[in-house]
Amino acid sequence: MKKLILCMMLCVAIGATAKEKRDDSKYLAGAVPEVNGIVTFQKNFSVPGKSAGEVAEAMKTYVMQLVNNSIPAPGNFARVMEEGEDGIVARVCEWLVFTKKFMNLDRTRFRYQIEVKTKGPRVEMTVHQLTYYYGENSETGEGGQVFKAEEWISDKEALNKAKTKLYPKSGKFRRKTVDRMEQLFDDAMDLFEVQETVPVKPVRKGVVED
Numbered sequence: 001m002k003k004l005i006l007c008m009m010l011c012v013a014i015g016a017t018a019k020e021k022r023d024d025s026k027y028l029a030g031a032v033p034e035v036n037g038i039v040t041f042q043k044n045f046s047v048p049g050k051s052a053g054e055v056a057e058a059m060k061t062y063v064m065q066l067v068n069n070s071i072p073a074p075g076n077f078a079r080v081m082e083e084g085e086d087g088i089v090a091r092v093c094e095w096l097v098f099t100k101k102f103m104n105l106d107r108t109r110f111r112y113q114i115e116v117k118t119k120g121p122r123v124e125m126t127v128h129q130l131t132y133y134y135g136e137n138s139e140t141g142e143g144g145q146v147f148k149a150e151e152w153i154s155d156k157e158a159l160n161k162a163k164t165k166l167y168p169k170s171g172k173f174r175r176k177t178v179d180r181m182e183q184l185f186d187d188a189m190d191l192f193e194v195q196e197t198v199p200v201k202p203v204r205k206g207v208v209e210d
Contacts, residue, residue: 024175029163031178032153039149040128043185044210047121047192056086056118058191063116066092074140077111087117096132096176108173109133110180125188127181132173153177 032039047055060083070078073093082089091113099106113129132152136144151157153174158166166174192206 024166024171027166027171027175027178029155029159032149032155032158032174034150034154035128037150038128039130039154040126041181041185042127043125043188045123045189045207046210047123047207050121050192052086052118052120055121055123055192059116059118059123059188060088062188062191063088063090063114066090066114069094071095071109073109073111081113086119087115089113089115091129094180096173096180098172098176109136110177114184123188125185127184130177147173149177 033042034040035042064080067078067080067090070093077091078093080088080090091111093109093111095107096110097105097107109132111129111131111133112127115126115128117124130149130153132147132149134145134147136142147170152170155163158170158174160167189204189207189209194205
């Protein structure tokens with residue numbers, strides 16, 4: 001009986017270990033793009049059937065929501081920098097949450113600049129100037145550590161020499177950043193999605209990606 005219980009416990013432990021094994025393939029080399037040495041995420045897409053005015057207005061509203069939903073930050077970081085008929089530039093401040101459990105909240109203040117240009121039905125999105133404020137006082141902004149994306153989540157800084165693994169500490173920042181950028185761009189494209197009355201396999205119908 002004892003052997004049986006021991007065997008069951010061992011199986012559970014092995015199963016838990018296998019479950020916890022992380023697939024980091026999407027976060028490895030190339031997942032964090034750079035332009036002239038600066039971490040820069042970009043997404044371009046077109047919205048056939050929409051007027052230039054409709055596209056521009058939708059994207060401006062989207063960026064304004066990011067600014068308005070930003071967390072309070074020392075220095076009033078979140079704000080619109082530039083706005084014109086065919087584009088908008090803004091700074092945003094959000095929380096990236098790594099762990100959220102009872103008595104264990106691990107997160108970082110995440111700041112970035114987003115630029116959106118519209119040319120007729122075409123949208124060009126760029127996100128750069130990524131900075132992390134980790135372990136600081138969430139109210140005053142004092143203490144903690146400051147990391148720029150280039151020195152923290154780039155391929156050079158976040159991956160081992162073989163480019164097969166993420167370093168433990170910077171790796172969690174890289175994962176969350178890649179996921180957030182993916183969500184940011186998907187949410188923008190979803191603004192123009194054609195709503196189906198009958199559930200179908202998810203296929204984009206409202207936008208055309210480059």
